[in-house]
Amino acid sequence: xxxxxxxxxxxxxxxxxxxxxxxxxxxxxxxxxxxxxxxxxxxxxxxxxxxxxxxxxxxxxxxxxxxxxxxxxxxxxxxxxxxxxxxxxxxxxxxxxxxxxxxxxxxxxxxxxxxxxxxxxxxxxxxxxxxxxxxxxxxxxxxxxxxxxxxxxxxxxxxxxxxxxxxxxxxxxxxxxxxxxxxxxxxxxxxxxxxxxxxxxxxxxxxxxxxxxxxxxxxxxxxxxxxxxxxxxxxxxxxxxxxxxxxxxxxxxxxxxxxxxxxxxxxxxxxxxxxxxxxxxxxxxxxxxxxxxxxxxxxxxxxxxxxxxxxxxxxxxxxxxxxxxxxxxxxxxxxxxxxxxxxxxxxxxxxxxxxxxxxxxxxxxxxxxxxxxxxxxxxxxxxxxxxxxxxxxxxxxxxxxxxxxxxxxx
Numbered sequence: 001x002x003x004x005x006x007x008x009x010x011x012x013x014x015x016x017x018x019x020x021x022x023x024x025x026x027x028x029x030x031x032x033x034x035x036x037x038x039x040x041x042x043x044x045x046x047x048x049x050x051x052x053x054x055x056x057x058x059x060x061x062x063x064x065x066x067x068x069x070x071x072x073x074x075x076x077x078x079x080x081x082x083x084x085x086x087x088x089x090x091x092x093x094x095x096x097x098x099x100x101x102x103x104x105x106x107x108x109x110x111x112x113x114x115x116x117x118x119x120x121x122x123x124x125x126x127x128x129x130x131x132x133x134x135x136x137x138x139x140x141x142x143x144x145x146x147x148x149x150x151x152x153x154x155x156x157x158x159x160x161x162x163x164x165x166x167x168x169x170x171x172x173x174x175x176x177x178x179x180x181x182x183x184x185x186x187x188x189x190x191x192x193x194x195x196x197x198x199x200x201x202x203x204x205x206x207x208x209x210x211x212x213x214x215x216x217x218x219x220x221x222x223x224x225x226x227x228x229x230x231x232x233x234x235x236x237x238x239x240x241x242x243x244x245x246x247x248x249x250x251x252x253x254x255x256x257x258x259x260x261x262x263x264x265x266x267x268x269x270x271x272x273x274x275x276x277x278x279x280x281x282x283x284x285x286x287x288x289x290x291x292x293x294x295x296x297x298x299x300x301x302x303x304x305x306x307x308x309x310x311x312x313x314x315x316x317x318x319x320x321x322x323x324x325x326x327x328x329x330x331x332x333x334x335x336x337x338x339x340x341x342x343x344x345x346x347x348x349x350x351x352x353x354x355x356x357x358x359x360x361x362x363x364x365x366x367x368x369x370x371x372x373x374x375x376x377x378x379x380x381x382x383x384x385x386x387x388x389x390x391x392x393x394x395x396x397x398x399x400x401x402x403x404x405x406x407x408x409x410x
Contacts, residue, residue, distance in 0.1 A: 010338035013310070014345075024306040025346035027299025028386065032350025032379045033357060034295050039375040040358035059099075059237050060132065060270040061244055063087075063230040063251070066263050081226040082264040085209075087254060088230045092128070095232075095246050097239030102128035103209065103227035107217040111205060113165040113176040120161050121204045122178065124212020132233040140172045140187030143208055151210025155183035159191045159202040176205075181215045183207065240269055299346065300386035307339050307394035315401065322403040332399035339391020340384055347383030351376055 014021045065082045085103055092101040105124040110117055123129075126148050130136070137156065147154055155176060162171050171185045192201035207216065209227070232247070234240050244267050251257075251265050311318070318331055355371050 007337055007341065009334055010341045013338055014342060020306065021342060024302050025299075025342060025349065027302040028296065028343050028346030028383050029299075029350040029353060031295030031297075031299045032347045032383050033354035034291075035379045035382075036351055036354025036371060036375055037357040037361065038291070040355070040371045041361055043372060043375075044358075044362055059234040059240060061232045061234070061240060061247075061267055062270060063091075063232060063247065063265055063267050065229075066265045081228060082255060083227050083230055085225040085227060087251060088126075088128075088227070090250060090254060091230065091232055091247055094250060095243050097234045097236065097243050098232055099235050100128040100132040100231075100233045102126060102132040102231040102233075103229075104129060104231070105209065105212050105217050105226075105228040107212075109178050109205070109216060111161060111165065111176050111178055113171075113174060116165045118161055118164045120158070122212065122216060123204060123206050124209045124217060125206050126209045129206075129231065132231040135192065136190045137187040138190040139170075140185070142187060148208045148210075151208050151214060153181060153183045153211055153215065154186045154208065156187045156189055156206040157185060158189050158204040158206075160200055161203060161205055162188045178205070178207070178216050183211075244269060296382060296386055299383075300343070300390035303339055303343055303387060304390040304394060306342075307335060307391050308397070310338075311335065311394050311398045314398075318398050318401050319403045319405070322401070328399040331401075332395045335395035335398050336388065336391050339395065340387040343383045343387030343391075344380065347380040350383070351379065354379070 063083060083103070088101040088103040092098055103126060107122055108119065109122045110119050127143060127145060130142060138159070140156075142156065143154065146152075155178070157165070157171060157176075165171065165176065166174065171188060174185045175182050176185060177183070189202070189204075189206070194200060213226075232243070234243055247267060248263070252263060255264055257263060321331065322328070358371055
């Protein structure tokens with residue numbers, strides 16, 4: 001009952017000076033809103049970055065051509081293809097932990113279907129590509145092993161290409177021309193969305209590797225089974241680092257790179273890039289939350305200030321309460337509960353304002369906002385602690401007043 005009466009008394013005191021209480025709570029409201037909004041926006045941005053990077057595929061490394069030297073001239077990385085189908089087969093066969101090694105070639109092409117055309121990226125791939133990239137077919141079917149082996153002129157369309165060429169019409173079984181070569185559409189890929197580099201991953205078409213090398217992308221790849229790059233998928237993240245080291249030794253041996261000679265290939269760990277980006281986003285979220293928390297401290301100082309004023313204004317009331325039998329701890333709890341109630345109401349208002357601000361910013365920026373329960377509990381709990389911490393000194397000062405001196409004060 002004492003607690004209920006103290007809360008009622010606190011609410012009465014707050015309502016008696018509603019405008020002053022509202023202005024006092026403003027610092028807490030802004031602080032909590034800033035914490036909620038910054039954590040939500042940071043979490044949403046981090047999830048978007050994670051989603052975009054993970055869309056490349058989990059536990060993935062990519063082998064690309066490195067520097068090639070011809071006649072004493074260093075042509076630079078990627079100037080000539082130094083990778084082949086056989087390299088991919090050797091990696092899949094000899095490196096522990098490898099689930100798939102997917103060689104591919106890529107280029108640009110204009111695709112024509114009926115009266116529509118669309119410029120897009122084209123990939124020549126084999127069957128390991130789909131497991132390496134964790135990419136499924138939404139409708140139709142994928143390539144079968146015989147189509148890959150023969151290099152048949154069949155094609156899979158990304159969602160963006162299918163939409164721009166066929167609209168609402170089912171493209172399965174239709175014919176599209178890629179550089180005047182007629183390909184039969186056998187499937188449409190599931191949507192992948194935007195990559196971490198801002199590229200539309202669905203704006204793409206896939207053909208069997210040999211068909212891409214011989215008919216579309218360029219005969220220079222078809223001369224000796226060359227490929228542009230190789231995606232290598234590992235079973236576990238712990239397999240990647242030792243796997244990359246083993247791949248390096250294997251490819252140096254296969255390419256006859258001796259002694260101190262520079263590698264004619266390079267290997268990048270895409271999972272490491274994803275983890276680094278995620279860690280950076282986490283650090284940014286924590287920094288934003290810490291900056292926003294400063295507003296809560298400012299709001300707490302405002303509460304201390306207004307509670308000191310309240311003690312001064314209500315000195316005679318305090319003296320009267322002490323004179324009729326109230327104990328110092330009753331006075332202490334009264335003012336402490338009043339300060340805590342003030343900050344908690346401000347925290348509740350701040351939650352609504354922060355969630356609304358996070359939603360608005362997320363809509364304008366085009367990424368998802370994530371208002372988590374933990375962020376709400378943290379913000380409200382912290383605001384209550386601010387009220388207790390900054391309200392304790394004024395409450396203690398009120399509790400230590402001498403009843404006689406308090407009743408004499410005008």
